[in-house]
Amino acid sequence: MESRGYRPAGPLLDISLITGRMTEVFLPHWICVDDVRKPLEQFAVLHMDDCGDAVEKVSEVSPSHVKLAEPVFSPRAVLMRAGFPVKVYCNMLLYRTNTAFLTLHVYLIPRDPALQQVNAMDRKESSYGYKVIQKPDPEKSLKMNDYFFLTSDLEAAEVSPKVDGLHTGIKLRYPRGKPNFFEVYVENANRNFSLTLRPDREDQPVWECSVRKGPVHIHFYSFRTKDSLGKIGAATITSDKEMLLNLMNDLKQEELKGFKWFLKNRDVSSGFPQIPVTLLDEADASDLVDLMMKTYSHRAVELTKDIFKQINRNDLVEMFPGTSFGSGYR
Known part of the structure; x- marks a missing residue:
């Protein structure tokens, strides 16, 4: 369209009329018309069909739409004359x-x-x-x-x-x-x-x-320390329980429901004991963390990471120390 002296001024729309006849149609544009002189001369509509492209004049211009009278429907888009700032x-x-x-x-x-x-x-x-x-x-x-x-x-x-x-x-x-x-x-x-x-x-x-910092934030950074024997170990700024609670609170209701489903249906050969179904069904995020910490202790972190992957929340998996350092913003 630049070769014809026009620039895009609205989305390309593929419009079809099933029955009847329409006398006018209003097409959206994103131009601020307050500073546009003689807008009827500056706006046009691109018309596309099997014979090629054509540019049609508009009959009216409003702050958000242009009006096209007696339209023949085909893919269309609003155009604006190029060459001056809008x-x-x-x-x-x-x-x-x-x-x-x-x-x-x-x-x-x-x-x-x-x-x-x-x-x-x-x-x-x-x-x-x-x-x-x-x-x-x-x-x-x-x-x-x-x-x-x-x-x-x-x-x-x-x-x-x-x-x-x-x-x-x-x-x-x-x-x-x-x-x-x-x-x-x-x-x-x-x-x-x-x-x-x-x-x-x-x-x-x-x-x-x-x-702003989101619900998953700097509390999940970890750092390396040396013990009295010179061995390298990991220390976390928050406890496992606090970390799991913050992550669980980031789950939507359907995701929390899916998490509990995978927890209930784990293979018994995995080595993780079963939590009674009646307790799981009634548990909210904080109750679920309490149940998992009581049942699995430090292994609750490993299990949580596995289930996060199963419910397609790999972004939360990345927040665990040793996976990658993470910081959420919104």
């Missing part, structure tokens, strides 16, 4: 690692649902071990092709990209390939901290959020 509504996408050293990937992209699918950002970040942090998006529209800077109130936080040791901004644009992103690295995050997004040469932030 403001768009944007998404902020945050992903975090689940390791000792916190790393965040922060994306700033136009509010196009297709971008997350086309670039497979969720799948890509997940394949690297990153997890989503849900945060609100900017309320105000942001100007395309402007540069934006991300900063943190945590002195230990390192924000990239950088050039010659100085922070550089990321240009807001419609990504043709893999979107660029900010990386925030914190080696030892010992408190909550905030992130702030500002346009270049402006002091007023357009977006702020707090990154």
